[in-house]
Amino acid sequence: MKKKYVLIALSLILLAVLVTGAYMFLTKNSRILGGMVKNMTLIMKDCEGIELIETKSVYGKLNGNGNGVDFFGAVLIKADSEASVNAAVARLKDTFRLVEYTPQRTNLLESPFLVHKTISFDHGFDTSDNSTYYSVYFIASHKDSNLLDIAGH
Numbered sequence: 001m002k003k004k005y006v007l008i009a010l011s012l013i014l015l016a017v018l019v020t021g022a023y024m025f026l027t028k029n030s031r032i033l034g035g036m037v038k039n040m041t042l043i044m045k046d047c048e049g050i051e052l053i054e055t056k057s058v059y060g061k062l063n064g065n066g067n068g069v070d071f072f073g074a075v076l077i078k079a080d081s082e083a084s085v086n087a088a089v090a091r092l093k094d095t096f097r098l099v100e101y102t103p104q105r106t107n108l109l110e111s112p113f114l115v116h117k118t119i120s121f122d123h124g125f126d127t128s129d130n131s132t133y134y135s136v137y138f139i140a141s142h143k144d145s146n147l148l149d150i151a152g153h
Helices: 002-028 028-046 082-091
Strands: 051-060 070-079 096-104 130-139
Touching: 028 051, 028 070, 028 082, 028 130, 051 082, 070 082, 082 096, 082 130
Parallel strands: none
Antiparallel strands: 051 070, 070 130, 096 130
């Protein structure tokens, strides 16, 4: 009888380890992208002359061919001037290899890096106060040395 309970306990522990491992494996790209977007917003919060409105992000095969995972993060901002946006982009380039911005007049973010997926902001555009909206975005690739990772690295 005691052996039966020990066997059940060991089976439950093994099951918990397997479920946790599968969860970590399947959510890895989402966690990587979440960290990148968090880092981007932390940097931009310290920039003067801009107000963060909304963040959006997507990962996967965003453009081109091949078996790679691209990470794309965007922040919709309201800026006092284009100089403020340039200063924020300069700060972001210390962390991200490729950072760009574009004036944003509609909800749909158009970027040459988003060929296979789209990003649409939820925020409505109120330009009655002559505010200018911009989307600031980064694109990054993450290479993993784990040969067993079939999630597209």
